[in-house]
Amino acid sequence: MKKNKTDITKRKWFQITPGVVSEILPLLCVSAVLVPVFAISLPWPDQTKKYLFSSAILETGAQNLVSSLYLGYRAFDTLGETVVLLTAVTGAIMIIKSSVHTNNSYTFSQQNVPSKTRMLRTELLDTVTGKLGPVVLLFGFYVMLFGHLSPGGGFQGGVVIASAIVFLSLGSKSDGALVLTKPGVLLWIEAASFGAFLIAACAGMITGNGFFTNPFPSGFPAHAYIIFLNCAVGLKVGAGVSFLCIEMIQNKE
Amino acid sequence: MIERCLIFLLFLTGFHAIIVRKNVIKKVFGLGIINSAVVILFILEGSRSGNSAPIIQPGVQDVVDPIPQALMLTAVVIGVCLTALALTLVYRLYTHSLSLHIDEIRRKIHDTTH
Amino acid sequence: MIQHTDLIFAPALLPLIGAAAAFCAKSLRGKTSRYLEIAAGCTGLVLPFFALFLLYKSTLYGAVYKGVIGNWYNDVGISYRFDGISWLINFLGFIIALPAWIYAQSEKDTKTFTPLFLIQTAAVGAMAMCADIFNLFVCLEIMGIASYILVASSAKPGAFLASFSYLMISASAMVFFLFGVYGFYRLTGSLSYDSIALGLSLLPDNGGHAAVISLALITGAVVIRVAVMPLYGWLPDAHALAPHAVSAVLSGVLIKTPLFALSRVVDILPSGRAAGELMGYAGAVTAFLAAVISLSQSDVKRLLAYSSISHIGYIVCAWGAAVHAGTHTPEGRILMSAAFGHAVFHAAFKGLLFLSVGITADRTGNRDITALRGAVKFLYRNGEKIPVTFPAFCIGFFSICALPPFNGFLSKSSISLLLAGNWQNVFLIAAGVVTIAAFIRLARIYFPDKNVPSPTYTPLASSTSGSVYISQIFLSLICLCSGLFGPFLLHTFSRILSGGLREWPFSARSFYTIPGIIKIIFYSAAGFGLYTLSNTHSVNRVLYLIKERPRSFDGLFTAFGLGLAATAAWMLFR
Numbered sequence: 037m038k039k040n041k042t043d044i045t046k047r048k049w050f051q052i053t054p055g056v057v058s059e060i061l062p063l064l065c066v067s068a069v070l071v072p073v074f075a076i077s078l079p080w081p082d083q084t085k086k087y088l089f090s091s092a093i094l095e096t097g098a099q100n101l102v103s104s105l106y107l108g109y110r111a112f113d114t115l116g117e118t119v120v121l122l123t124a125v126t127g128a129i130m131i132i133k134s135s136v137h138t139n140n141s142y143t144f145s146q147q148n149v150p151s152k153t154r155m156l157r158t159e160l161l162d163t164v165t166g167k168l169g170p171v172v173l174l175f176g177f178y179v180m181l182f183g184h185l186s187p188g189g190g191f192q193g194g195v196v197i198a199s200a201i202v203f204l205s206l207g208s209k210s211d212g213a214l215v216l217t218k219p220g221v222l223l224w225i226e227a228a229s230f231g232a233f234l235i236a237a238c239a240g241m242i243t244g245n246g247f248f249t250n251p252f253p254s255g256f257p258a259h260a261y262i263i264f265l266n267c268a269v270g271l272k273v274g275a276g277v278s279f280l281c282i283e284m285i286q287n288k289e
Numbered sequence: 290m291i292e293r294c295l296i297f298l299l300f301l302t303g304f305h306a307i308i309v310r311k312n313v314i315k316k317v318f319g320l321g322i323i324n325s326a327v328v329i330l331f332i333l334e335g336s337r338s339g340n341s342a343p344i345i346q347p348g349v350q351d352v353v354d355p356i357p358q359a360l361m362l363t364a365v366v367i368g369v370c371l372t373a374l375a376l377t378l379v380y381r382l383y384t385h386s387l388s389l390h391i392d393e394i395r396r397k398i399h400d401t402t403h
Numbered sequence: 404m405i406q407h408t409d410l411i412f413a414p415a416l417l418p419l420i421g422a423a424a425a426f427c428a429k430s431l432r433g434k435t436s437r438y439l440e441i442a443a444g445c446t447g448l449v450l451p452f453f454a455l456f457l458l459y460k461s462t463l464y465g466a467v468y469k470g471v472i473g474n475w476y477n478d479v480g481i482s483y484r485f486d487g488i489s490w491l492i493n494f495l496g497f498i499i500a501l502p503a504w505i506y507a508q509s510e511k512d513t514k515t516f517t518p519l520f521l522i523q524t525a526a527v528g529a530m531a532m533c534a535d536i537f538n539l540f541v542c543l544e545i546m547g548i549a550s551y552i553l554v555a556s557s558a559k560p561g562a563f564l565a566s567f568s569y570l571m572i573s574a575s576a577m578v579f580f581l582f583g584v585y586g587f588y589r590l591t592g593s594l595s596y597d598s599i600a601l602g603l604s605l606l607p608d609n610g611g612h613a614a615v616i617s618l619a620l621i622t623g624a625v626v627i628r629v630a631v632m633p634l635y636g637w638l639p640d641a642h643a644l645a646p647h648a649v650s651a652v653l654s655g656v657l658i659k660t661p662l663f664a665l666s667r668v669v670d671i672l673p674s675g676r677a678a679g680e681l682m683g684y685a686g687a688v689t690a691f692l693a694a695v696i697s698l699s700q701s702d703v704k705r706l707l708a709y710s711s712i713s714h715i716g717y718i719v720c721a722w723g724a725a726v727h728a729g730t731h732t733p734e735g736r737i738l739m740s741a742a743f744g745h746a747v748f749h750a751a752f753k754g755l756l757f758l759s760v761g762i763t764a765d766r767t768g769n770r771d772i773t774a775l776r777g778a779v780k781f782l783y784r785n786g787e788k789i790p791v792t793f794p795a796f797c798i799g800f801f802s803i804c805a806l807p808p809f810n811g812f813l814s815k816s817s818i819s820l821l822l823a824g825n826w827q828n829v830f831l832i833a834a835g836v837v838t839i840a841a842f843i844r845l846a847r848i849y850f851p852d853k854n855v856p857s858p859t860y861t862p863l864a865s866s867t868s869g870s871v872y873i874s875q876i877f878l879s880l881i882c883l884c885s886g887l888f889g890p891f892l893l894h895t896f897s898r899i900l901s902g903g904l905r906e907w908p909f910s911a912r913s914f915y916t917i918p919g920i921i922k923i924i925f926y927s928a929a930g931f932g933l934y935t936l937s938n939t940h941s942v943n944r945v946l947y948l949i950k951e952r953p954r955s956f957d958g959l960f961t962a963f964g965l966g967l968a969a970t971a972a973w974m975l976f977r
Contacts, residue, residue, distance in 0.1 A: 069968055
C-alpha cells in the first residue's frame with residue numbers, strides 16, 4: 037500500500053497529464069455540447085397533447101393516452117421494441133451458452149450454484165412463493181388487460197408476469213413443477229406471441245386498410261385491437277424475461 | 290432549473306464512470322446511469338406541461354403531454370436489454386480472463402492470440 | 404386486398420416474418436426444424452427481391468410513397484417515405500445478405516444465427532424508409548443489438564471484448580441521440596423530419612443554438628456507426644473477430660445504411676450542409692490514414708477491416724460533398740449517386756474478399772500474412788478440385804485495386820472525376836495507391852514461397868458444404884456483372900435516386916480514356932513500388948510501430964467527445 041502511494045506521487049507530471057487529459061477532455065467536450073440542450077426554456081409545445089385529448093378515444097378506443105400512442109399511433113415503434121427484447125433474450129442465452137470455452141480455468145460450477153439455490157429453497161420460501169406467485173400472476177394479467185384504461189399495459193404487465201414466473205420457479209421446492217416454468221414452454225409462448233403480434237400488424241393489410249391499422253370492421257369496439265396487442269406484448273415480454281432469468285439461474289441443470 | 294442541473298450531473302457521473310472506471314461492471318453501471326438520466330430528463334420536462342396524468346376521466350382537464358412517456362417506455366426497455374447483453378458479455382470475459390479489470394482483460398486476450 | 408403501396412413494407416416485414424418462423428424452428432427438432440429454417444430464410448431474404456422488382460418501375464419514374472404508418476393524422480403517427488434512395492438501400496442490403504446467409508449455412512449451428520440475421524436485415528429495410536426521428540432511433544438500436552450479438556457469436560474471447568467495446572460506444576452514442584430528439588421535440592413538438600423542419604422555420608433564428616446542437620448530437624451518434632476517423636476504434640476488432648458471413652454484412656451494409664439514412668436528417672436544418680462539409684473532409688483523411696494502417700497489419704481479416712474503413716472514407720467524402728452542395732440540387736444528387744455506387748460495389752467485392760480469405764484462413768488454420776504461403780495448392784489438395792476460392796479472391800483483388808474493367812475502377816474513378824481539383828482528391832488517390840500495396844501483401848498468402856513452409860495438411864472435421872462455394876460464386880458474378888455493366892448500373896442508380904431524371908454525366912467512354920488508363924497504370928506501378936518499399940527494414944519498422952500503437956477503451960470515448968464537439972462547433976460557426 038505504502039509503496040503504491042509513493043509511486044504515484046513520484047510520477048512526473050508528463051506521465052499523469054495524458055491520463056488526466058484523456059479523462060477530463062471528453063467530459064468537457066460533452067458538457068459544452070449538452071448545456072444548450074438542457075437550457076432550452078421555451079414553453080412546451082402542446083399541439084399534439086390537444087389533438088390527443090380530443091381524438092384519441094374516438095380513434096383508438098383507449099382512455100389511457102400513453103396506450104393510445106404506443107399501441108395505436110406509434111405502434112411500429114412498439115413492434116421494434118418487442119424485436120429488441122426478443123433479440124436481446126436470444127442473444128444473451130446464446131452468448132452464455134456458446135460452447136467454445138478455450139483456456140478456461142474457471143468453470144461455472146455445475147454442481148455448486150444450483151445446490152446453493154436448492155439449499156436456500158426452504159419450506160418457508162416454498163410456502164410463501166407458492167401462495168404469492170399466483171396472486172402476482174393475476175395482478176400481472178390485470179395490469180396487462182387494463183392497460184388502455186389505467187396506467188399499465190403490455191410491457192408493465194409483462195414484467196409483473198415475468199416476476200411471478202420467476203417467483204414460482206425459484207421458490208418451489210419441487211423445482212418448478214409447473215409447466216409454466218419450463219424453459220421450452222416459455223420459448224414457445226414467446227415465439228407464438230411475437231407471431232401473433234406480427235399477424236395483428238399485417239391483418240390491416242389483408243383487409244385493405246394498410247399496415248398496422250385496425251382490422252376489425254367499424255361496428256366493433258375500437259379498443260378490442262388495443263387489448264389484443266396488449267396481450268400479445270405482455271405475454272411476449274413475460275415469457276422472454278422469465279426465460280432469461282430461469283436460464284441464467286438453472287443453467288446446467 | 291435546479292432539477293436540470295442535477296440531471297446533468299447525473300449524466301456526467303455515468304459518463305465519467307464509463308470512461309474512467311477500470312472495472313467493467315462499473316462501466317455497465319455507467320451505461321445504466323446515463324440511460325436513466327435521459328429518461329428522467331424527458332419525463333421531468335414533460336410533466337411540466339400539464340397538471341394530471343394523461344388518462345381521460347370525467348373532470349380531468351389539463352393533462353401532461355403523453356408523448357415523452359410513450360417514447361421513454363421504448364427507451365427504458367431498450368436500455369434494459371442493452372444492460373443485460375453487456376452483462377452477459379462481461380460474464381464471458383470474466384470466465385476467460387478471471388479478471389474484471391479492462392486492461393487485464395485486454396492483455397490476456399492479446400496474449401492468447403499472439 | 405393487399406395494395407400496391409403495401410409492397411414498400413415488404414423489405415422490413417418479410418424478414419421479420421421469417422425471423423418469427425425461424426424462432427419457431429428453434430424449438431422444433433430434426434428435419435422439420437431444418438426445413439422451416441430454410442423456408443424462413445427464403446421468406447426473409449429471397450421474397451423481398453420480388454417486392455423490389457415490382458416496385459422498380461414506379462421508383463424509376465420518380466414515384467415517392469409518403470404517409471403515416473397506420474394512416475393516422477400526420478403529426479402524431481410515424482411518417483414514412485419510400486423513394487429512390489430507399490429502394491437503393493434495400494437493394495444493397497438484400498444483395499449482400501443473401502450470399503452471406505448462404506455462406507453461414509455451412510456452419511454447424513445456425514439455429515440462433517438465422518433469426519438474428521433476419522432481424523438485422525429487417526432493421527436495414529425499416530431504416531431505409533424512416534422519416535421519423537424516433538423511428539430512426541429504434542431501427543438503429545435493433546440493428547445494433549443484432550450486430551453486437553452476431554459479432555460475439557464466433558465465441559472467441561477477442562470477439563467478446565470487441566462486441567463489448569462496440570456495444571458500450573454505440574449505446575452511449577444513442578443516449579446522445581436521445582438528447583438530440585429531446586432538443587427537437589422541445590422546440591417543435593413533433594417527431595417527423597418534415598414537421599420538425601417546418602416547426603424550426605417558424606421559430607426565431609431557426610431554433611437558434613439548441614436546434615443546431617440537437618442536429619449535431621444526432622449526426623454524431625449516427626456517425627459512430629459509420630466509423631470515419633476519429634470514431635473508427637471499434638471497427639477493426641469487431642469486423643476481424645466476427646464470423647465471416649457477419650463480417651461481410653457488417654462491412655458491406657451496416658456501416659453504410661446509417662449514412663444514407665442520415666442524408667435525410669441533415670436536410671432538417673440549413674446547418675446540416677456544414678455537417679456534410681466537415682464529414683467530407685474527415686472522409687478524405689480517413690481514406691488515406693486507414694489505408695496506411697491496413698498496410699501495417701499482419702492479420703488477414705484485420706487488414707480487410709481497415710480497408711473497409713478506408714473505403715467508407717471514400718463514400719463519406721463523396722456523401723459529404725453531396726450534402727454540402729445540397730441534396731436537392733443536381734450536383735448533390737450526382738455526388739450522392741457516386742457515393743451509393745461505390746457503396747454497392749465495395750459491399751460486393753469486400754464481401755467476396757471476406758468470404759474467400761476467411762475460408763482460406765479457416766482451412767489452413769493460419770491468419771498471419773507473413774507466415775501463410777501456398778494456399779492455392781493447399782486448397783487444391785484439401786478438396787477444392789475446381790478452384791473457386793482463389794478465382795473469387797482474384798476478382799475481389801482486382802476490384803479493390805481499381806483495375807479496369809472491374810467495378811472498383813468505375814466507382815472510384817467516378818468519385819475522383821467528380822471531386823477533381825479539390826484537395827480531397829489527392830488523399831483519395833494516395834489511398835488508392837496504398838490499398839494496392841496492402842492487397843499485394845495480402846495476395847502473397849496464395850502463392851508459394853521457398854522460404855516459408857506450406858501449411859501442413861490436416862484432415863477436416865467436416866466436409867465443406869456446397870454453400871461456401873455457392874455464396875462465393877454468387878458474389879463473384881455480382882462483381883463481374885457490375886464491372887462489365889458498371890457504367891449502365893451507375894446511370895441507373897442516378898436515375899432512381901433523382902426520381903427519374905437522367906443527370907449522370909459519365910458514360911463508358913468517360914472512364915476508358917487514354918489519360919485515364921495511363922493514370923491507372925501509373926498508380927498501379929506506384930502501388931507495386933510502395934509494396935516493395937514496405938518490405939525494406941526501415942519502412943517495416945515504421946509499419947510495426949503503427950500496428951502496435953496503443954489503443955484503449957477510453958480512447959473510443961475521447962474520440963467521440965472530440966468528434967462531437969468538433970461537429971457542433973463547425974455547424975455553429977460556419
